[in-house]
Amino acid sequence: MKRVQTIEALQSHIEAAKTKGRKVGFVPTMGALHPGHASLIERARNACEEVVVSIFVNPTQFNNRKDFKTYPSTLKDDLDVARKTGATTVFTPTVDELYGGDLKVGPVDYGRLTSAYEGQKRAGHFDGVVAVVRKLFSAVRPDMAFFGEKDLQQLAVIRQLVRSEFDGLEVVGCPLVRERDGLAMSSRNVRLLGESRQDALKLNQWLNRIKSTACNGRDVSAVLQAIESEAASMKAIELEYIDVVDAKSFEPQHNASSQQGAFAIVAAQVGGVRLIDNCCVACS
Ligand code: PAF
Numbered sequence: 494m495k496r497v498q499t500i501e502a503l504q505s506h507i508e509a510a511k512t513k514g515r516k517v518g519f520v521p522t523m524g525a526l527h528p529g530h531a532s533l534i535e536r537a538r539n540a541c542e543e544v545v546v547s548i549f550v551n552p553t554q555f556n557n558r559k560d561f562k563t564y565p566s567t568l569k570d571d572l573d574v575a576r577k578t579g580a581t582t583v584f585t586p587t588v589d590e591l592y593g594g595d596l597k598v599g600p601v602d603y604g605r606l607t608s609a610y611e612g613q614k615r616a617g618h619f620d621g622v623v624a625v626v627r628k629l630f631s632a633v634r635p636d637m638a639f640f641g642e643k644d645l646q647q648l649a650v651i652r653q654l655v656r657s658e659f660d661g662l663e664v665v666g667c668p669l670v671r672e673r674d675g676l677a678m679s680s681r682n683v684r685l686l687g688e689s690r691q692d693a694l695k696l697n698q699w700l701n702r703i704k705s706t707a708c709n710g711r712d713v714s715a716v717l718q719a720i721e722s723e724a725a726s727m728k729a730i731e732l733e734y735i736d737v738v739d740a741k742s743f744e745p746q747h748n749a750s751s752q753q754g755a756f757a758i759v760a761a762q763v764g765g766v767r768l769i770d771n772c773c774v775a776c777s
Contacts, residue, residue, distance in 0.1 A: 494576045496583045500591075500632045503584050507543070507634060510581075515542035519635035521626060524548040525565040525680035526574040529670040533639045536667050538579030545633050546575045547584040549591065553598045554621030560767065565680055584633070591628050598624035603653045605743045611646045611769070614733050614760060619650050626651060630659055638662060643669040643677055645740055645756060645771045669771070671697070677770040689764025692729040696759050700772040703737060703757040707774040713737050713757075714747050724761070731762040737774055 497503045507517060518541030520533045526548075537544045548571055555561035568585070575583050588596075598620045601607050607619040630638065638655075640648050648666050655662050670678045675697040676690075685693055699720050706716045717735060724732035737757050739746045746755045758771045 494572075494580055494583060496572065496585060498585055498587065498590065500586070503545070503582070503632055504634075506582060507545070510543040516637070517541060517543045517545065517633065517635045519629070519633045519638045520544065520546045520580070521629050521638070521640075522546060522548055523550045523564065523680065524571045525567050525683075526571045527670075527678045527680060527682075529641055529643060529678040531574055531578045532670055533641060533667050534575060534578040534580055536665065537637065537639045540637055540665070543582065544580045545582045545584055545635065546580040547586070547629055547633070549584075549586055549625070549629075551621060551625040552588060553592075553596055553624055554618050556615045556618050557767075563684065565683055591625065601650075603650060606646065606649050606653055609743050610734055610736070610738075610758060611760065619647075622647055623650065623654055626654060627658065630662065635662065637665055639665045639667055641669060642666050642771070643679070644769070645758060646743060649741060649743060677768070679768060681766050681768065684766045685764055687764070688729065689766065693763045693766075693768055695727075695730055696761060696763075696768060696770045697772075699735060699759060700757045700770060703735075704772055704774045707737065707755070707757075708776040712747050713774070717747075729763065733760040733762065733767075735759040
């Protein structure tokens with residue numbers, strides 16, 4: 494596995510691979526790799542001969558300075574995970590290499606995809622995500638790019654970016670990976686201390702409750718309200734949103750059982766750690 498830090502070195506390596514007819518898969522990450530990331534790299538390796546993993550904690554997508562400062566950094570372990578799961582190249586640029594000293598990013602307006610839920614709660618977040626993913630796609634020029642469905646709204650935003658600017662690039666959404674007890678895997682989980690780790694399980698329990706309501710053919714509005722009331726009475730959890738939406742448009746979808754692509758989505762602060770989770774509620 495090769496590690497490169499500059500766009501120039503990356504591009505000459507990728508050009509050489511493409512000349513040999515190798516298909517290029519790309520897995521962008523912010524490091525602190527866990528089994529969810531490993532599953533993306535493995536999936537990329539099954540589809541492509543050349544697999545580039547980027548590790549870059551993108552400063553422009555953090556609306557909260559403390560979250561950026563405390564974002565876990567485990568580069569040595571990350572390189573091991575990348576190597577073991579089949580990455581052929583790891584790209585670890587500096588902030589200057591990608592942004593050239595200018596951290597201002599332009600606003601992105603993809604309607605509800607960038608303005609609702611995550612877009613509303615994390616002002617400017619998707620501006621930063623789109624800015625960095627655009628830079629990374631332009632540097633790597635992959636044939637396929639792999640993203641986790643854990644960040645469901647981000648995935649919809651990236652699909653829109655690709656439709657508008659990266660013709661021919663195939664975006665592959667990969668299933669969310671959970672801990673044994675149901676907690677969605679996230680690089681931030683290591684910051685869940687003491688009882689917060691147990692409290693965090695509530696998110697998945699709420700999603701399952703919504704799913705079973707939807708699968709019984711009932712409108713989910715009442716259960717959403719009940720969960721909001723329960724959350725309001727809990728000290729340990731600060732609920733930011735919970736809803737059922739269409740995963741392509743992020744329009745609410747409260748009569749969900751018959752709708753393909755209906756997902757329950759949730760975001761909450763648990764013990765000072767911001768968590769998101771989702772599950773498909775459409776029953777086949
Ligand atoms: O999902 C992430 O880890 C980040 O948002 C991404 C796509 C690597 C951009 O920084």
